[in-house]
Amino acid sequence: MNVLLSWISSADFDYRLTASLGPREAFRTENCLCVVRSFLALCFCVWVRLVPLDPALPTWHGHVLLIATVEFYFLYSWLMLVLLHVYRAADSIYCLTAFVIDLFAAAAVTAFAA
Numbered sequence: 001m002n003v004l005l006s007w008i009s010s011a012d013f014d015y016r017l018t019a020s021l022g023p024r025e026a027f028r029t030e031n032c033l034c035v036v037r038s039f040l041a042l043c044f045c046v047w048v049r050l051v052p053l054d055p056a057l058p059t060w061h062g063h064v065l066l067i068a069t070v071e072f073y074f075l076y077s078w079l080m081l082v083l084l085h086v087y088r089a090a091d092s093i094y095c096l097t098a099f100v101i102d103l104f105a106a107a108a109v110t111a112f113a114a
Contacts (some may be wrong), residue, residue, distance in 0.1 A: 034077070045070055066108075070109065076105075
C-alpha cells in the first residue's frame, strides 16, 4: 500500500498525465475520432430525415436550419477524415479546429432540436 502511494505521489506522475502524444499516437487517436464523428454525423442525418415534423408546430424554419446544420456536419466529418488520411498528420491546428467545430455542431443540434 505504501509503495502504491509513493508511486502516485511521485514527481513523474504529473508528467505522465500531461505528456503530449507523439505523431503516431495523435494520428491514431484522431483517426478513431474521425470515424466516430462520421458515424455520429450519419446517425444525425438519418434521425433528421426520419423524424417527421409535427405540422401543428410552426417551427419548420428551425427544422430547415437543423437539416442544414446536420448536413454541413456530415460533409465536414468526411472532409476531416479525408484530410487526415491525405496529410497523414494530426497537428495542433487540425485538433483545435475539429474540437471547435464539434462543439459548435453539438450546440447547434441541441438548440435546434429542443
